[in-house]
Amino acid sequence: MSRNYNVLLAEDNDDHIFLTQKALAKFQEAHNLTLHIVNDGVQAINFVEKQAPYEAAPTPDLILLDIKLPNKNGFEVLTAIKENKRHRRIPVVMLTSSDADVDIERSYELGANSYVTKPIKTDELFIKLQNIPDYWLGINALPPERA
Amino acid sequence: MRFPGYTTRLMISFLFLSLLATFLTVANSYRLQLSIEQIHARQATVISGANDHNSKTPSQEIAISKTKNALKNNLLFSGFIIGLSVLMAGYTNLTLRKPLAGLLAATHHIAKGRFDHRINVSGVDELGRLISAFDTMTAELYHKDLQITGQLEQLKKTKSLLESNSEDLEKKNKEMEYFIYTVSHDLKAPLIAIQGFLAVLADEFGTAMSPKASFYLDRVQANSEQMQTLIQQLLELSRAGQAVKHLSLFSTRHIIQQVIDNLHLQIKAKNARISLRGHWPDIVGEPIRIKQALANLIDNALHYSQANAPVKIELSVASLANKWRFKVKDNGVGIEPAYQARVFDMFERLGNSTEKNPLGTGIGLAIVKKIAESHSGNVGVRSKPGRGSTFYFDISKELKQSGKSKAEVEG
Numbered sequence: 001m002s003r004n005y006n007v008l009l010a011e012d013n014d015d016h017i018f019l020t021q022k023a024l025a026k027f028q029e030a031h032n033l034t035l036h037i038v039n040d041g042v043q044a045i046n047f048v049e050k051q052a053p054y055e056a057a058p059t060p061d062l063i064l065l066d067i068k069l070p071n072k073n074g075f076e077v078l079t080a081i082k083e084n085k086r087h088r089r090i091p092v093v094m095l096t097s098s099d100a101d102v103d104i105e106r107s108y109e110l111g112a113n114s115y116v117t118k119p120i121k122t123d124e125l126f127i128k129l130q131n132i133p134d135y136w137l138g139i140n141a142l143p144p145e146r147a
Numbered sequence: 148m149r150f151p152g153y154t155t156r157l158m159i160s161f162l163f164l165s166l167l168a169t170f171l172t173v174a175n176s177y178r179l180q181l182s183i184e185q186i187h188a189r190q191a192t193v194i195s196g197a198n199d200h201n202s203k204t205p206s207q208e209i210a211i212s213k214t215k216n217a218l219k220n221n222l223l224f225s226g227f228i229i230g231l232s233v234l235m236a237g238y239t240n241l242t243l244r245k246p247l248a249g250l251l252a253a254t255h256h257i258a259k260g261r262f263d264h265r266i267n268v269s270g271v272d273e274l275g276r277l278i279s280a281f282d283t284m285t286a287e288l289y290h291k292d293l294q295i296t297g298q299l300e301q302l303k304k305t306k307s308l309l310e311s312n313s314e315d316l317e318k319k320n321k322e323m324e325y326f327i328y329t330v331s332h333d334l335k336a337p338l339i340a341i342q343g344f345l346a347v348l349a350d351e352f353g354t355a356m357s358p359k360a361s362f363y364l365d366r367v368q369a370n371s372e373q374m375q376t377l378i379q380q381l382l383e384l385s386r387a388g389q390a391v392k393h394l395s396l397f398s399t400r401h402i403i404q405q406v407i408d409n410l411h412l413q414i415k416a417k418n419a420r421i422s423l424r425g426h427w428p429d430i431v432g433e434p435i436r437i438k439q440a441l442a443n444l445i446d447n448a449l450h451y452s453q454a455n456a457p458v459k460i461e462l463s464v465a466s467l468a469n470k471w472r473f474k475v476k477d478n479g480v481g482i483e484p485a486y487q488a489r490v491f492d493m494f495e496r497l498g499n500s501t502e503k504n505p506l507g508t509g510i511g512l513a514i515v516k517k518i519a520e521s522h523s524g525n526v527g528v529r530s531k532p533g534r535g536s537t538f539y540f541d542i543s544k545e546l547k548q549s550g551k552s553k554a555e556v557e558g
Contacts, residue, residue, distance in 0.1 A: 015340035022347055068332055097335045098382055102435065119343035 004032045008060035010044035010077065011037065011095065012070055016118065020064065020095070023120040036060065041072025045080050048087055062129075063092045064116075067103060075110055082111035091132045095120065154244035158236040165232025172225030179218045186211055246274050250281060262289035320388070327385035334378050341371050380510040384493075387436060387517035394549040397434045399464055399473075400427035406441045410449075417449050419458035427464055430471055431546045432522050440518040441473060443511040444538050448477035451536075470524055470541040481532040491516040491526050515540055522546060 007024070011017050017037060027033055036057070038044045044065065047054045063081070067074035074094060082088045094107040094115040107115050114128045190207055249266040256264035262285055268278050345368050356364065400423075407414070407421055414421060445460060452458040456478060465472040482490060493513040515538075516526045524541030 013336055013340070015343070016336070019340065019343035019347065022343075068336075097332060097339055098379065102386060105435070118339045119346060121346070 004034055005061045006034050006036060006058045007062045007064065008036045008038065008044065008047055009064045010039075010041065010069060010074070011064070011066045012039045012068075013066075016066070016095075019118075020120050023122045023125055026122050027126075034058075039070075041069040041074070041077045043071075044069070044077045045072065048081055048090070049084075059087075060090055063090055064095055065092055065112075066095045067107075068097065075106060078107065078110045078112055093125075093128060093132075152244070152247075154239060154247060157243065158239050161232045161236045161239065165229045168228035168232070169225050172221050172228070176218050176221045176225075179214050179221065183211060183214050183218075186214070242272070243274065246278055250278060253281060253285065257285060257288065260292070262286075262292045324385045324388055327381055331378050331382035331385065335375070338371060338375055338378065342368070342375070345371065377510070380514065383439065384510050384514050384517065387439070387514045387521065389521070391433045391436070391521050391546075392549070393433055394431055394546050395434065396429055396431050396548055398427070398429050399437070399471075402434050402438045403427060403441060403462060406438050406445065410442060410445055413446065413449050417452055417458045419449055419452070419460055421445070421460045421462065424461050424463035425465070428466065428471065430542060430544075431548050432542050436518045436521065437473075437542065440515045440540055441475070443515050444473075444475040444540070447511055447538065448475055448479060448536075451479040452477065453479055453533075467541070469544050471544060472539050472541050474537055474539045476535065476537040478535040481534050481536050482528065482530040483532050487528055487530060490528060512538075 009017065009020055011020060021035065024033070024035060028035070036047065038047050043054075044063075046052070047057050048060065048063070050057055065074045065077055069077065072080075078092055078094070081090065081092060088111070091113040092111070094104075094112045095118055096103050096107070096115055097118045104115050113132045116125055116128050186207060246266070246268045249268055253264055253266050256262075264285065265282050266278050267282070268275065345364065349364060349368075353361065353364075403423060441462070445462070448460045449458065459478045461474075461476040463474045463476075465474060491512045493510060512526075519526045519540035519542070522541075523543035523546065526538070526540045528536055528538045530536035
């Protein structure tokens with residue numbers, strides 16, 4: 001009945017991936033949600049742009065982006081996404097291990113829609129997602145049609 | 148047209164004088180010649196009237212010979228005067244014009260900074276002495292110039308040494324800050340996992356745990372939080388030490404309200420009364436850092452409050468000559484005079500905290516100091532043990548905005 005939502009998680013730390021999955025578990029129950037995981041910045045960009053080996057990847061409905069990623073960091077990935085006309089409407093939530101104002105400010109400067117401080121708590125994530133202007137999964141929007 | 152120089156004029160005068168003398172002499176000679184001819188004519192008249200045609204009277208002979216002598220003397224004198232004038236002109240040229248020209252040339256050299264030039268004209272007269280004094284002066288200047296050049300060279304070397312040293316220092320500083328930043332981030336990653344798993348553990352197995360196990364879990368959580376604070380502050384310290392990047396005009400009233408809002412849990416826990424005093428101006432600075440400095444000072448005041456008295460904290464901004472002074476006044480435990488100078492050093496902690504397990508890391512005030520320094524200001528404290536403390540930090544009034552709008556910063 002409800003459509004499938006694709007969430008891309010860009011994170012290199014396995015424990016953090018596990019804990020983020022835990023935090024997302026409640027959403028996954030409530031909504032038909034598929035979590036895709038990439039481990040570095042270049043993979044994240046390739047996934048969004050459907051470059052090899054992600055030719056068959058769906059366009060994500062939401063991106064959870066760690067700031068400290070190998071190869072290309074979260075800021076670089078964010079810049080690449082927000083500079084691309086086709087992708088810049090995808091909501092991006094930055095995951096930061098420091099709640100330092102400079103990292104947060106930089107994220108917003110580069111066009112992030114929100115940020116969440118690790119360790120990710122379900123409640124906090126939910127509140128942050130609700131505050132994204134075009135509410136991320138269109139959960140309130142009917143019909144949930146989106147390219 | 149250039150007006151002839153003084154010595155040239157002098158020489159021209161000599162020549163003019165000699166010409167005048169010559170003219171006078173020639174005129175005089177002409178007059179004498181005339182008188183000779185008159186004598187001859189008179190003689191002829193006398194002779195025509197007399198018998199002896201060729202005979203002259205002796206007085207006439209004497210007159211003629213005297214006149215001829217005078218004529219000869221006149222011509223000789225005239226020649227002498229001309230010769231003398233030429234000599235005088237030559238002498239003037241040699242003794243006056245040339246040395247003066249040399250002196251003039253030398254002053255030109257000196258004016259151009261060439262102190263090695265010498266006139267080298269010998270003489271015992273005033274001009275000679277003047278020139279030799281001038282040469283001595285130039286020699287003195289030459290030596291002074293050499294000394295100054297040497298010192299300048301030395302200064303240049305010292306300067307470049309200092310510059311390369313400060314560049315080195317800046318580079319080391321940057322490396323150090325980058326190191327702290329990276330380490331803090333990397334230290335945080337496992338800690339975040341620890342805290343995350345602790346939360347999952349409490350969430351999924353909390354109810355199944357014995358009270359002892361819950362207590363242990365609680366202690367692990369408390370300590371991991373302490374460690375997180377420590378790492379967070381190290382991170383903030385490394386940032387506070389960096390040069391300010393975005394100076395903007397902002398409302399201090401606006402940010403102090405944000406700081407108080409952010410600290411409302413701690414304020415509530417202490418049941419503290421926070422009051423804003425006086426005028427809170429719009430100033431130029433980096434609002435994020437000034438917010439942090441204020442937050443750290445208020446946090447510090449809350450932390451070192453007296454257990455048995457209501458906690459009162461007064462906040463104000465004083466306008467001094469060239470700086471803003473942010474003051475945080477408390478009625479807390481105060482600081483012994485011996486410790487007052489050290490409280491802003493890293494990892495200095497006061498022993499008389501009211502809390503059994505103080506959360507203070509000893510970094511908070513060091514961060515305030517770095518923030519003040521990054522705004523060309525300083526920090527300080529006035530305190531009486533048992534009565535309270537007033538901490539302050541200064542922000543220079545001479546900072547210039549770096550192009551960001553107020554709305555952007557506050558947004």
